[in-house]
Amino acid sequence: MTFPPLREELRGLAPYGAPQLSLEQAPVQLNTNENPYGPSEACVADIAAAAAEAARGLNRYPDREHVALREALADYLSRDVAADQEPISPAQVWAANGSNEVMLQLLQAFGGPGRTVVSFAPTYSMYPEYARDTHSRFVAGRRAEDFTLDVDAALGLVRTERPSLVLLPSPNNPTGTALEPEVVGVLCEALGEDGLLVVDEAYGEFRRSGTPSAIELLPAYPNLVVTRTMSKAFAGAGLRLGYLAADPRICDAIRVVRLPYHLSAVSQAVALAALRHREELLGRVDELRRERDETVVWLRDRGLDVADSDANFALFGTFPDRHAVWQRLLDQGVLVREVGPEGWLRVSIGTPAEMTAFREALDVVLDESG
Numbered sequence: 001m002t003f004p005p006l007r008e009e010l011r012g013l014a015p016y017g018a019p020q021l022s023l024e025q026a027p028v029q030l031n032t033n034e035n036p037y038g039p040s041e042a043c044v045a046d047i048a049a050a051a052a053e054a055a056r057g058l059n060r061y062p063d064r065e066h067v068a069l070r071e072a073l074a075d076y077l078s079r080d081v082a083a084d085q086e087p088i089s090p091a092q093v094w095a096a097n098g099s100n101e102v103m104l105q106l107l108q109a110f111g112g113p114g115r116t117v118v119s120f121a122p123t124y125s126m127y128p129e130y131a132r133d134t135h136s137r138f139v140a141g142r143r144a145e146d147f148t149l150d151v152d153a154a155l156g157l158v159r160t161e162r163p164s165l166v167l168l169p170s171p172n173n174p175t176g177t178a179l180e181p182e183v184v185g186v187l188c189e190a191l192g193e194d195g196l197l198v199v200d201e202a203y204g205e206f207r208r209s210g211t212p213s214a215i216e217l218l219p220a221y222p223n224l225v226v227t228r229t230m231s232k233a234f235a236g237a238g239l240r241l242g243y244l245a246a247d248p249r250i251c252d253a254i255r256v257v258r259l260p261y262h263l264s265a266v267s268q269a270v271a272l273a274a275l276r277h278r279e280e281l282l283g284r285v286d287e288l289r290r291e292r293d294e295t296v297v298w299l300r301d302r303g304l305d306v307a308d309s310d311a312n313f314a315l316f317g318t319f320p321d322r323h324a325v326w327q328r329l330l331d332q333g334v335l336v337r338e339v340g341p342e343g344w345l346r347v348s349i350g351t352p353a354e355m356t357a358f359r360e361a362l363d364v365v366l367d368e369s370g
């Protein structure tokens with residue numbers, strides 16, 4: 001046995017993560033789909049006051065059930081509920097340290113040895129890792145050429161594999177593709193009582209208008225789980241706060257596998273303060289959507305292929321040597337992400353100044369390659 005005595009199947013694996021470079025190394029950071037706009041000083045002051053209040057009680061464990069936070073999240077999610085529906089209740093909400101942790105808890109509770117998790121590639125590269133870390137079997141179907149989901153193929157895979165969980169981001173990362181709403185119902189019905197459909201709406205707030213949230217479908221499908229995060233539209237990537245909405249029995253089951261007091265008092269207080277400032281924190285979403293649409297048009301004008309995007313990023317290509325393009329952009333201070341199918345690159349939508357820097361740097365690269 002080689003030291004340390006790591007699990008056999010983990011040997012030699014690299015930890016997941018995009019390169020984290022300093023602002024000196026890469027002044028224009030467009031690689032992790034963050035919101036480029038930080039909070040105002042008034043918002044910072046309110047968050048700091050909430051953290052100070054939490055600090056006064058740090059000798060005590062936090063609320064294990066994070067009730068106040070679940071109430072505030074339920075209230076926030078209820079804006080996506082159809083007019084004739086009941087609002088989301090706190091019992092339907094569960095939160096953890098980022099939607100990554102929410103998803104891991106879902107697999108801990110509903111996946112595991114002898115159980116199968118299905119997703120459709122190209123998609124978020126953490127999904128196979130959640131499966132690996134919970135000893136679940138992972139099966140990846142394929143998306144169509146244009147990165148949409150072929151419903152018949154998806155149904156076929158669900159029928160043959162009988163998964164306990166299907167993980168479907170909408171919009172998808174790294175392609176930006178939103179799910180057709182009817183797919184959700186079809187898959188939930190095919191899974192029935194034996195499986196959960198997890199619609200990962202990490203980028204949900206960036207959807208183009210007219211594409212509804214899967215939140216609307218919760219009353220119809222008890223096996224539907226919708227996950228969200230404060231990391232993207234909510235401009236809170238540093239906060240590490242993700243959450244889900246689902247049938248209360250699903251939230252209850254997760255309580256069996258979560259670590260006690262998994263959400264610190266500081267996280268809970270800061271998330272509550274951020275939710276009070278939701279108007280401001282989400283205030284740039286429309287602007288980012290417009291900037292995204294303009295970026296897509298600009299890239300297409302350059303003769304590049306670009307996947308239709310409902311998120312705050314765009315997947316573009318294809319390049320015979322994408323690493324060389326990535327490196328040449330970085331040489332000019334612009335950091336994008338080398339991710340997705342061979343030949344493609346992903347750029348997150350930043351401020352107008354950052355997007356100008358990106359366009360100028362890419363123009364240089366395109367000119368160089370003739």
Ligand code: PMP
Pocket residue numbers: 032033097098099100101124169172173200202228229230231237240241242
């Ligand atoms: N789902 C998708 C599709 C993502 O792209 C990400 C982050 N890149 C996450 C979930 C996790 O985000 P977080 O843990 O910050 O909530």
